[in-house]
Amino acid sequence: MLDFMAGREWLAVVLAPVVALFLTAGLMIFASRWGLIDHPGHRKVHDHPTPLVGGLGMVLTLVTLQAIVGHVPFQSWSLFSALLLVTAIGVADDAHELSHRAKFVAQAVGVAVIVSGTSVWVTHMGDLVGLGTVKLGKWSILVTMISFIGVMNAINMIDGLDGLSGSISLVSVLLMAYLAMTKSAPGLLFELLLLAGVIVGFLSLNIRLRGRSKALVFMGDTGGMVIGMLLAWYSVKLAGSQGSVIQPITAVWILAVPLLDMGSVMLLRLHQRKSPFHADQQHMHHVLLKAGYSVNQVVAIMAGLSLLCGVIGIVAERNGVPEVAMFATFLGLWSAYVVGLKNPKELQAITRRLFPPQATRSSSGVA
Secondary structure (H helix, E strand, O other): OHHHOOHHHHHHHHHHHHHHHHHHHHHHOOHHHHOOEEOOOOOOOOOOOEEOOHHHHHHHHHHHHHHHOOOOHHHOHHHHHHHHHHHHHHHHHHHHOOOHHHHHHHHHHHHHHHHHHOOOOOOEOOOOOOOOOOEOHHHHHHHHHHHHHHHHHHHHHOOOOOOHHHHHHHHHHHHHHHHHHHOOOHHHHHHHHHHHHHHHHHHHHHOOEOOEOOOOOOOHHHHHHHHHHHHHHHHHHHHOOOOOOOOHHHHHHHOHHHHHHHHHHHHHHHHOOOOOOOOOOOOHHHHHHHOOOOHHHHHHHHHHHHHHHHHHHHHHHHOOOOHHHHHHHHHHHHHHHHHHHHOHHHHHHHHHHHOOOOOOOHHHOOO
16 A cells, blocks of 8 residues: 555655644744734633644645645645635634634635635535435535535534544544545545644644643634635545545545534524524533543544544445435434533433543643
């Protein structure tokens, strides 16, 4: 499998974590001057001002290493332009907290740049109802835009604990890289492994380690939107058209945890007559945290759930499970997720009974 990529591409992948770490650490020096600091608040778990330059560091690393190996960034100038636009909006939001409407418009413009300059569209939904492939036709562009914006917001919204969004994203990227490798797609494999390496470099500063009880940097809205956009891009490349590497519903299973969490929380907010973008602590990671699990334990549970869902999706497709059955099962899982978040005390009791929280020492940096 190692001959899938050229030597310089493997070198870029190996160097990605180190470059991301040092670039991000360098940006942290200027974070306060640029106003890119996340201060503690009533809905936030952290209790100390933290630089919001992790996303910017990841973007700079990706672009730099892509350029060094001689690729047009992400093989598409349209995607590169959208990446720059979303990065600029993300930095502005991290510095000044833009309105949800402004961010949504910016996301829509960025995705419009992608769909207008590439053929990476969602052209079909697969056989979701047992009546044959659902072809989108003239609705393809709209569904593609909704898909991109949905994943971007899903990754952004689940970024509520040290190491959580990065770990879940890393799981999805590695699963996609495995699929690219098994289908002999070296260009796609390189880009996904490069992205995985960059996320690992970011996580080395973001996740809680023994002897370090807090994150040194956050990815911010910049990182959430950029990583979400790239996950959507690769999902559509892998599953968006007939004859693609995987079925569309399999891509949904690979991104199951952030999609389930976003969909469930937004549904609950609407039921409570709140804005679906109203910030609160109804997310699954908040429920698990209040159940007595440490931050790292919650991250491990949710990353493990993400891996489990992705593997289920891939194995189900490989074994010929009908798409309609995979879709129905996903809807059932979503229903269970909603019920769990709607009844947090009952969910906490069940999770504590199944997986008793392990005591940790907060001074060790593991709690």
